[in-house]
Amino acid sequence: MTSIGIGVLGAGFIGQMHSLAFRNAGVSARMPRLRPRLKLICDRTGFQAQDIADRYGYEGSTLDWRDIVADPDIALFVNAGPNDLHGEPSIAAAQAGKHVFCEKPLASTADEAYATWKAVEATGVKHLCAFKYRSFPALNLARQMIRDGELGEIRHFRSRFLLTMLTPDGNLSWRFSRSKAGHGAVGDLGSHHVDLARFLVGEVTRVGAIIKSWSRDARGEITDVNDDAVVCAAELDNGATASFEASRVAGAHNLNGVVEVDGTRGSLSFHMERLNELVIYEPGRGPRVQMVTGAHHPYADFWLPVGIQGQHPLGWSDCFAHQARHMLAVVAGHEEVAPRATLRDGYRVAEIIDTIVRSGETGRFEPVIFRE
Amino acid sequence: MTSIGIGVLGAGFIGQMHSLAFRNAGVSARMPRLRPRLKLICDRTGFQAQDIADRYGYEGSTLDWRDIVADPDIALFVNAGPNDLHGEPSIAAAQAGKHVFCEKPLASTADEAYATWKAVEATGVKHLCAFKYRSFPALNLARQMIRDGELGEIRHFRSRFLLTMLTPDGNLSWRFSRSKAGHGAVGDLGSHHVDLARFLVGEVTRVGAIIKSWSRDARGEITDVNDDAVVCAAELDNGATASFEASRVAGAHNLNGVVEVDGTRGSLSFHMERLNELVIYEPGRGPRVQMVTGAHHPYADFWLPVGIQGQHPLGWSDCFAHQARHMLAVVAGHEEVAPRATLRDGYRVAEIIDTIVRSGETGRFEPVIFRE
Amino acid sequence: MTSIGIGVLGAGFIGQMHSLAFRNAGVSARMPRLRPRLKLICDRTGFQAQDIADRYGYEGSTLDWRDIVADPDIALFVNAGPNDLHGEPSIAAAQAGKHVFCEKPLASTADEAYATWKAVEATGVKHLCAFKYRSFPALNLARQMIRDGELGEIRHFRSRFLLTMLTPDGNLSWRFSRSKAGHGAVGDLGSHHVDLARFLVGEVTRVGAIIKSWSRDARGEITDVNDDAVVCAAELDNGATASFEASRVAGAHNLNGVVEVDGTRGSLSFHMERLNELVIYEPGRGPRVQMVTGAHHPYADFWLPVGIQGQHPLGWSDCFAHQARHMLAVVAGHEEVAPRATLRDGYRVAEIIDTIVRSGETGRFEPVIFRE
């Protein structure tokens, strides 16, 4: 098996998820037979970087992402750093000829996202934006059913992403600060579902939103609190309605993420906490809980090891391994099973988010205008 | 037991539901001990009126609602007639000194609804508008929990009402005609949930909607098709966000009605098809399916017969009997267990619906302005 | 409409359920058009009898069941009295030419049950035993699917009936006394599911059981505590396995009643608390929640009022009305939609229960031997 050198920026939770995913992505029986080699991990904290390097089996660690860019043995740059480090390192890596796999959101504003996309695209490397839900088997099955016309004409998309960032003492984290984190719920949570509307049904063309902010920092340190919640009515390019709701102040919800699609002949419902299941509604027959672990379903041949298909539930980290497999396939020039998100998608989602925020300010429905 | 004479306008499905409900409402052990006496039923079709009179045990039937108004033995007028007969007969009955129980929507427009409310109110009779979900035990428990502060500060209300009126041959019923039925999904379906937002959380103050119409009559007879679907982002008077979604073109849904509320310390979810259950979310503890049939829950003492409390599921018709019991209690001057909807509520919901429709036309968020 | 005089023994909870059911049974549009006339209700307590007579609209009340037997206007005797009054009054009523509708269990022992069945049968009247689950639409759909071969060969029947009769103070009710109540969980709870195995799949031929009793009366008054729980492995006449489990000491369960059937091509699951739903498993397709309220499903034409079919959940009391409708149809000589339980079934279930108890004593699997 050919090996491919990997460098990762960020040794936090998401950086570790990608480390584990690429460790495991090589065991798949599916083509291409590429063995990821974990070369270098970078973090702002040296201790953390070294500890993660030890545990995940990296050949080295560093405090400076430029070391990844400079390493000739690294062919793939995985950017799992903080949002304000998504642009410059990704562009530098691309200009050094490395393929780029960047976490979402691509940037805090549509302008930055546009600039990053264009600069990376210009180098000719392969690039993906880590909208991870596109790697969930249930959502791939949903997309396939929709494209095959099993739901008839699609009339409605609906999503909610509810969780709590409230703390007992009322102290707010940096995520609540507009200057430090950019958007709040609308960006962090809403962006996943905005991308899914595009993945499943079609482009977002028009949005009208109410955006709310109730939180106050008990210590008084964070004074520029960003949005706590958004509820948005929208339209997609096929004429379907869409709704996006996101909240970080739903105190009882650890993670309540739901995506639903209704057509003239069928409906679908997906719940993040039951990621192995797709609820399918057919006329007159009541909801059916389809396990998506069967061998005949999308992504079965990504699964690892061979044979796990059929009956054994997948976890969140398995879906990261699917995503890593997909990046390897793109690098190797293979045909895509399903369209992944590129940095262009990263930009477009940022443009939609910016438009939602603007609608919340103007009190009007606003059209979404993309730059090419 | 004292008896109370009842006259019903409309012998269709809803008229029969009310007939059954009032037949059964007398068996309750709860005060007041009133025995409803089914005096007269009126329908446009004589055969239907006589058949229903026979089966449900009415003393007589008629083709003319004025016979009910003229009958001195009738103290309560139940208006289950078509929408365009909600106003005049209700006002005439009230002016003849009869209490009025009128189906929703109170009228096709806010203007008509306002006029009906004001005219009935002026007579001094008791009046209710049949927003039947207010009689569901699960939604009464929800309201009580919210008022007791068990969910903390309420941040979000969310609802959807999805069903299909699509037919295999593509022919449209009179319900699709603007001139015959007024609004489509927004009025017929949405009005229930608009009222529930008010019942559970607070008054609707601001709305922004997308309203769609795809249907075309295969026979070409109905040319003024009204709305097929609405998705609306809104604000309530406590600052909470709200969303209302209604569709009659969700081909796989027989009846998918969901109402959800999120607070800073808890969340609730109600599904119409599982009307005995309230799903309760508490921080860190996962969703809990509370059966609402327990004796200690709201409405237990309405149930019939005594003893059914505790473990036996209720059906849709039991909730109509609750509603009938409540009308009897209001007539007898008893304190209300929970605020029922009067014709004032009927008017306010009509005003909100009109504002939603206007927002769909202007592409702006619109404030709701009520007349007193 | 022809009226039929009804006399009811027992004004407690179950007596009231039947009173309500027969009140409502006349509204059905289905043949026969019989209007039940509530003539006489009997209870040991005069106040209770009179109160129930008032509320449910009986023409009179009595302390002596012989008054019902003697009343020439009564054509149907409904026996909702305590278990030790199931035999003598039912036989006397039958011998007076009245049709008999008797609650389950038919008797505390197989011998008594056999004698009652034979004596009533000899008179030539119509008779039913109130195994009420046979009137639930979901279980009728289940039976129809099984008979139509939709599940293939039936291999397994499985049931559990779990609830709590435990009290905070540890005092036991009369139901825990062998001399006063006969069997405990095995008779009271288990008999429903034993009958359902017969209704859905086939006769019980062989049983092996473990029967347990842990309860002790805190006051020391009840010294002959009967069984708290049973778990029984069994065989049905088509070779399928069966399991029956019943417990009254499952402290967290209000009412957890589950019936499941597995065949070579499909499986079914029914939960008492969700009586409008039948969960259907088909090969490779995951569980499907079929609402059984559709017009094309069994029992739809029993429902009342006409039109409720399609989408509106039924409650426990609606199923009693189905049962009452069925008794009226049997009286009128109409063909049965689905085989109801006669007193012969009442006897057979008693014989099976006795055999289960004997197996618990001998520690052997025992064959079930029926008398004809």
Place this chain on the structure above:
Amino acid sequence: MTSIGIGVLGAGFIGQMHSLAFRNAGVSARMPRLRPRLKLICDRTGFQAQDIADRYGYEGSTLDWRDIVADPDIALFVNAGPNDLHGEPSIAAAQAGKHVFCEKPLASTADEAYATWKAVEATGVKHLCAFKYRSFPALNLARQMIRDGELGEIRHFRSRFLLTMLTPDGNLSWRFSRSKAGHGAVGDLGSHHVDLARFLVGEVTRVGAIIKSWSRDARGEITDVNDDAVVCAAELDNGATASFEASRVAGAHNLNGVVEVDGTRGSLSFHMERLNELVIYEPGRGPRVQMVTGAHHPYADFWLPVGIQGQHPLGWSDCFAHQARHMLAVVAGHEEVAPRATLRDGYRVAEIIDTIVRSGETGRFEPVIFRE
């Protein structure tokens, strides 16, 4: 980090699951910090062994398990071979000083299982039997709640394991042959749940079973078909009842595995297909779906990577990694979070299975007699 050499017998599905699990077990932040080194994999097919060695990163492959026994760099022997290779290689590895991790069932008969346990135990190495459900967080939470008395006195254990091995053409695999596979459903499926009754509640002391076999080989090749299904009533050493049901002919079930426990103050329900959830029943409060991914739950500190706790669903392979972590901890002499199954448990389950089969033959309840 210290490394530990690992040799695996068996490169099929389960062998790959263990390969992946040990690859990943090193990334955990939890003590001991041991880095598993995949030294050698053995399979009967050379191509399969070499392919798996390549993909999973083994240093070599072999056709002869004695090479693993002979390798001085291997400290841990993982036996994922076919059942008839569980005994001899495990004993040989132990006698060569290697720790032993052996798949279940430990042997086809209690006699063989006893001999294997005793021989391995005599060498003083550490040993575990891979009853993998003991590594599921939900079942560890269940055990902890039961031991903490949260359910009160335990009265009932209940389990079922339903799936289909039926094929469209009616041809039977080697698993249906008594001579090739030993027991059928009772051993393969039932053994998991027999072990869980012991893990959660207590030792099995008495069993009574019905065992059925319907299958016939369409080709006529397999003539000694073993059991298709078992339904067993049992007693545990605390007096609780238990039921075990297993079937391989439930044609619509891919994998329906359910374990339930009822106590006097609470009940629990676990479904294999929703392995992140434990359904908890508390008196009067309805079922609650507890996600077990929270940091405060058992096994949280096994999870990988650090931070995944809290909200992200685990999959089946994550639970294998937990199990591998546990074996590493045992090797390092660390205290156990929860008692794992040793080969003694492997023997005891085999003894219980043998007694169940004997009960099916004698038609009597049989006591379970263990050898020490």
